[in-house]
Amino acid sequence: MPHSTDNNSAAQQQPDKKPEVVVHPVPSRLLDSQQCPTPHITSMDEYRRMWKESVEEPEKFFGNLARDILSWDKPFETVKHGSFDNGDVAWFLEGELNACYNAVDRHALKNPDKIAIIHEGDEPSNVRRITYGELYRDVCRMANVLKKLGVRRGDNVAIYMPMIPETLIATLACARIGAIHSIVFAGFSAESLLDRVADCGAHIVITSDEGRRGGRNIATKCIVDTALSRQEAHQVEHVIVYKRTGSEVPMMENRDLWWHEEMANARPICSYEKMSAEDPLFLLYTSGSTGAPKGIVHTTGGYLLGAAATVKYIFDVREDDIYACMADIGWVTGHSYILYGPLTLGATTVLFESTPTYPTPARFWELIDKHKVTQFYTAPTAIRALQRLGDKWVEQNDLSTLRVIGSVGEPINPEAWNWYNEKVGKGRCAVVDTYWQTETGSIIISPLPGCTPTKPGSATLPFFGIKPVLLDPSTGKVIEGPHQSGVLAISQAWPSMARSVYNNHSRFIETYLRPYPGYYFTGDGAMRDEDGYIWIQGRVDDVINVSGHRLSTAEIESALNTHESVAEAAVIGGHDDLTGQCIHAFVSVKPHIKATEGFDKELTLVVRKTIGPFAAPKRVYIVNAHPKTRSGKIMRRILRKIVNGEHDQLGDISTLADQTVVPSIIEAVHGIKQ
Numbered sequence: 001m002p003h004s005t006d007n008n009s010a011a012q013q014q015p016d017k018k019p020e021v022v023v024h025p026v027p028s029r030l031l032d033s034q035q036c037p038t039p040h041i042t043s044m045d046e047y048r049r050m051w052k053e054s055v056e057e058p059e060k061f062f063g064n065l066a067r068d069i070l071s072w073d074k075p076f077e078t079v080k081h082g083s084f085d086n087g088d089v090a091w092f093l094e095g096e097l098n099a100c101y102n103a104v105d106r107h108a109l110k111n112p113d114k115i116a117i118i119h120e121g122d123e124p125s126n127v128r129r130i131t132y133g134e135l136y137r138d139v140c141r142m143a144n145v146l147k148k149l150g151v152r153r154g155d156n157v158a159i160y161m162p163m164i165p166e167t168l169i170a171t172l173a174c175a176r177i178g179a180i181h182s183i184v185f186a187g188f189s190a191e192s193l194l195d196r197v198a199d200c201g202a203h204i205v206i207t208s209d210e211g212r213r214g215g216r217n218i219a220t221k222c223i224v225d226t227a228l229s230r231q232e233a234h235q236v237e238h239v240i241v242y243k244r245t246g247s248e249v250p251m252m253e254n255r256d257l258w259w260h261e262e263m264a265n266a267r268p269i270c271s272y273e274k275m276s277a278e279d280p281l282f283l284l285y286t287s288g289s290t291g292a293p294k295g296i297v298h299t300t301g302g303y304l305l306g307a308a309a310t311v312k313y314i315f316d317v318r319e320d321d322i323y324a325c326m327a328d329i330g331w332v333t334g335h336s337y338i339l340y341g342p343l344t345l346g347a348t349t350v351l352f353e354s355t356p357t358y359p360t361p362a363r364f365w366e367l368i369d370k371h372k373v374t375q376f377y378t379a380p381t382a383i384r385a386l387q388r389l390g391d392k393w394v395e396q397n398d399l400s401t402l403r404v405i406g407s408v409g410e411p412i413n414p415e416a417w418n419w420y421n422e423k424v425g426k427g428r429c430a431v432v433d434t435y436w437q438t439e440t441g442s443i444i445i446s447p448l449p450g451c452t453p454t455k456p457g458s459a460t461l462p463f464f465g466i467k468p469v470l471l472d473p474s475t476g477k478v479i480e481g482p483h484q485s486g487v488l489a490i491s492q493a494w495p496s497m498a499r500s501v502y503n504n505h506s507r508f509i510e511t512y513l514r515p516y517p518g519y520y521f522t523g524d525g526a527m528r529d530e531d532g533y534i535w536i537q538g539r540v541d542d543v544i545n546v547s548g549h550r551l552s553t554a555e556i557e558s559a560l561n562t563h564e565s566v567a568e569a570a571v572i573g574g575h576d577d578l579t580g581q582c583i584h585a586f587v588s589v590k591p592h593i594k595a596t597e598g599f600d601k602e603l604t605l606v607v608r609k610t611i612g613p614f615a616a617p618k619r620v621y622i623v624n625a626h627p628k629t630r631s632g633k634i635m636r637r638i639l640r641k642i643v644n645g646e647h648d649q650l651g652d653i654s655t656l657a658d659q660t661v662v663p664s665i666i667e668a669v670h671g672i673k674q
């Protein structure tokens with residue numbers, strides 16, 4: 001598989017080029033039982049012993065863990081089944097359980113008045129607290145509403161909603177009746193929403209009149225209407241609309257239903273479906289290097305175990321903790337670390353509707369202070385943005401309840417890591433840089449708070465059940481020695497890994513299991529240091545990571561190509577100090593068309609409209625031609641190097657059909673005449 005580990009801007013920050021790595025021991029406070037509850041794992045020996053058992057005797061390890069953490073309606077017999085070679089991985093076969101029962105019922109039965117969800121609304125004064133008892137009743141009501149509308153086990157339900165408790169209620173209601181939820185991030189455009197709704201064949205879409213974020217309204221219902229206006233393209237029969245802002249929205253007769261009206265008539269009791277461990281729990285669409293987004297399939301038993309076990313061990317969550325993950329529910333981080341992980345453990349989860357800077361850059365820190373948050377989880381982009389705005393915002397609040405602070409979504413640069421550790425964690429919290437993907441279901445590489453010494457910029461060591469390897473991209477052979485880059489692969493199956501791509505199992509196999517036979521291929525490059533610590537270097541494929549949002553070059557290019565004047569478009573990820581990577585688009589126009597002033601803005605708008613605002617290119621360059629091989633393939637590597645200021649080290653360009661295009665592109669990007 002010809003992946004190149006030098007094609008990503010993140011690789012520029014290779015830690016092996018920075019010898020001055022500082023090792024941070026576990027803060028002593030965490031191990032002092034007078035100050036903190038004792039972490040689940042308190043020594044590296046204990047971690048190593050457990051990790052060894054988890055990969056050498058996974059049946060024993062995960063069998064015990066699954067019985068311990070989850071409640072089963074019917075016990076499993078076969079812990080682990082299948083292989084990467086056959087693409088038929090399965091866990092806990094014969095076992096039956098329900099994700100909603102595990103996340104809600106069992107806590108509502110034991111402790112109905114305990115707070116399950118703290119909703120921190122867009123306006124700081126707007127806080128809602130929902131107990132497990134209330135959550136149970138509302139989930140049952142919604143489950144009954146869905147059943148009344150004909151939703152059955154195995155049916156797909158699309159959810160296009162803002163960050164409000166009803167989104168979690170709708171999601172859990174699906175899980176309760178065995179419907180497969182497919183949450184679509186509310187930042188996606190109508191077109192992207194339609195693609196997803198059509199692909200999963202949902203008959204029901206759940207949405208809200210509008211969303212609220214950063215003081216602004218988001219027209220969710222209007223976007224749903226636009227998406228569904230192409231009647232022939234989908235199978236949606238009903239849209240359930242939750243009233244969030246109360247703005248006037250058109251309701252289509254016989255199709256649209258008000259959430260509050262349906263709920264008012266629904267009984268607050270609804271039995272749950274006993275699901276097979278391998279029944280799908282949800283689909284989540286994600287971008288790959290080619291083609292349309294893939295509906296990643298996660299199943300009930302393995303996924304739930306992964307989400308809950310990582311929250312327990314990596315965030316060291318206890319039942320009385322207040323756990324706050326700032327991700328959006330539309331991304332996998334929201335699924336595992338706002339919803340399923342913390343609720344399965346019976347903790348309190350904070351659901352945040354706003355942005356890090358609304359109404360001021362102190363928002364996160366006020367939230368931690370106000371709700372006495374014990375674990376806090378956000379993305380490097382947010383950390384960098386807040387770091388830039390100055391320390392004063394983080395200094396005015398009491399953050400002493402924090403024990404673990406986490407980072408996810410992209411490599412975190414040591415400067416941001418240090419700031420997070422010192423200013424937010426005050427040097428007394430565990431900092432967990434957690435590496436994982438939509439496809440892995442839960443965190444696969446991360447420190448553990450009570451035992452792992454950390455190194456800023458490294459996700460450190462594998463979680464239980466994960467056996468990572470680095471492979472030489474040209475030979476596919478395992479790289480053993482330290483300080484060499486390779487592609488990151490996983491050598492054996494783990495419970496929460498994705499099982500398939502919806503309606504396209506061969507694509508699943510082709511994308512993840514075939515590139516390096518016998519391994520799961522992550523798509524990331526990585527380096528391992530002398531202590532076995534893993535340093536993620538970013539994607540080796542055509543996936544761009546902007547502020548933790550995963551985008552494919554192909555998707556953005558096809559959006560640009562919809563503009564009638566565009567002849568050809570090539571998109572690459574450039575380095576960006578704030579967002580990690582940013583999008584640079586190179587566009588050529590059709591003959592006889594002149595790119596007039598403002599054409600770049602027009603093209604940016606096309607991308608915003610087609611995919612969503614977060615996919616907008618930072619720069620659009622109008623070029624006469626692209627650098628192509630003789631067979632007509634655009635050499636994105638050359639564009640990447642030019643954008644990243646490495647145009648004096650372009651390497652071998654002899655395979656280019658026409659080498660004279662290079663100077664003109666350098667001029668378009670840097671304005672330097674060569």
Ligand code: 7RM
Nearest residue numbers: 408409410411433434435436437438536550
């Ligand atoms: C959870 C999530 C996955 C891609 C992945 C990486 C990058 C995520 C880290 C990271 C370095 C990290 N799911 N990534 N976490 N890179 N360090 N701690 O982000 O499917 O949306 O993206 O994100 O490239 O392949 S995702």
